[in-house]
Amino acid sequence: MTLDISITPSANPKTEAQVAEILENPGFGTHFTDHMFTVEWTPEKGWHDARITAYGPLTLDPATAVLHYAQESFEGMKAYRHEDGSVWTFRPFENAERMKRSSHRLALPVLEPEDFVQAVEALVEIDQRWVPEAGSEKSLYLRPFMFASEAFLGVRPAKHVTFMVIASPAGSYFTGGIKPLTLWLTTEYTRAGRGGMGAAKTGGNYASSLVAQQEAIAQGCDQVVFLDAQEGRYVEELGGMNMYFVYGDGRIVTPETGTILEGITRSAIIELAGKMGHQVEERKFSIDEWRDGVASGEITEVFACGTAAVVTPVGTLKWDGGEVGSATETGPLTTEIRQSLVDIQYGRRPDEFGWMHKVI
Numbered sequence: 001m002t003l004d005i006s007i008t009p010s011a012n013p014k015t016e017a018q019v020a021e022i023l024e025n026p027g028f029g030t031h032f033t034d035h036m037f038t039v040e041w042t043p044e045k046g047w048h049d050a051r052i053t054a055y056g057p058l059t060l061d062p063a064t065a066v067l068h069y070a071q072e073s074f075e076g077m078k079a080y081r082h083e084d085g086s087v088w089t090f091r092p093f094e095n096a097e098r099m100k101r102s103s104h105r106l107a108l109p110v111l112e113p114e115d116f117v118q119a120v121e122a123l124v125e126i127d128q129r130w131v132p133e134a135g136s137e138k139s140l141y142l143r144p145f146m147f148a149s150e151a152f153l154g155v156r157p158a159k160h161v162t163f164m165v166i167a168s169p170a171g172s173y174f175t176g177g178i179k180p181l182t183l184w185l186t187t188e189y190t191r192a193g194r195g196g197m198g199a200a201k202t203g204g205n206y207a208s209s210l211v212a213q214q215e216a217i218a219q220g221c222d223q224v225v226f227l228d229a230q231e232g233r234y235v236e237e238l239g240g241m242n243m244y245f246v247y248g249d250g251r252i253v254t255p256e257t258g259t260i261l262e263g264i265t266r267s268a269i270i271e272l273a274g275k276m277g278h279q280v281e282e283r284k285f286s287i288d289e290w291r292d293g294v295a296s297g298e299i300t301e302v303f304a305c306g307t308a309a310v311v312t313p314v315g316t317l318k319w320d321g322g323e324v325g326s327a328t329e330t331g332p333l334t335t336e337i338r339q340s341l342v343d344i345q346y347g348r349r350p351d352e353f354g355w356m357h358k359v360i
């Protein structure tokens with residue numbers, strides 16, 4: 001604990017009845033807790049003025065650098081309530097280390113992992129009544145983010161940077177049961193090239209994915225899948241989820257890192273599936289392997305993963321001129337991996353990997 005956090009409680013917190021009503025049906029990303037965390041950085045003072053205050057709008061100069069040049073990075077994680085009332089995060093130091101890597105790529109200052117975790121957990125603590133009850137797949141979604149807050153239109157790394165954490169209760173990703181996704185293969189757009197920002201969790205990657213996602217929706221699909229920028233041959237990932245391919249012989253393949261985002265769910269599955277006795281391959285995986293493997297029946301399950309949905313089955317892949325796969329049910333390994341992860345997160349299964357971090 002190295003940040004000296006001043007706390008000014010909200011003068012207008014939501015009533016218990018209002019919180020209860022929101023937690024009944026939180027949706028995703030529309031309701032926010034009573035407080036927010038802020039800390040600022042300058043080259044002279046380093047990180048300073050750490051504070052928790054009432055949640056509310058920011059006042060930004062129109063010249064604030066992030067609005068023009070997108071120098072920012074963010075994280076996504078959750079707090080889970082267990083049956084005994086305790087509250088936990090999942091591998092928070094992994095998020096902290098990833099933000100450090102993103103910061104490096106975006107020329108942002110480094111926030112030390114202990115400080116990152118301290119900030120996130122201080123907010124969870126003060127807003128703990130916003131962590132939904134155990135026994136559902138609800139959680140408190142946590143959004144740490146860092147941005148260039150200097151008012152300056154010159155192009156260089158900002159000399160004033162702000163790191164914040166906000167929290168938003170999240171309902172189960174799947175309302176009405178888990179349904180396999182239909183994916184659209186874009187051949188026009190890519191998400192990241194060699195030397196680009198593909199491995200950084202930064203808003204720019206999302207901005208560049210939106211038009212491809214729109215194309216997917218227009219094609220009647222749920223999400224877009226990107227191929228590598230150099231050859232247009234290897235599967236990268238979805239707009240915000242990593243991919244897995246399961247073979248009938250028990251092998252599992254996931255695209256190698258480099259230009260994809262290094263998902264914490266992705267890496268947890270590598271460990272978990274290994275422990276379950278599966279051979280997990282991290283390698284280049286071509287779109288032809290996908291199409292041919294599903295068509296021949298060699299590939300028996302395809303799924304995507306990320307913090308929000310944990311694990312989502314993939315039913316069909318469509319592209320301009322064809323489609324493959326027609327799964328309407330979630331495959332057995334997809335189900336088992338999903339259930340194991342969720343059970344660890346909600347404390348219903350022993351945490352043999354040491355992934356959970358107790359907050360309260």
Ligand SMILES: *Cc1c(COP(=O)(O)O)cnc(C)c1O
Pocket residue numbers: 076201205237238239240241242261262263264265266305306307308
């Ligand atoms: C955050 C993210 C993921 C998933 O990462 P998790 O740590 O598992 O939540 C995958 N792809 C992209 C592009 C992301 O931004």
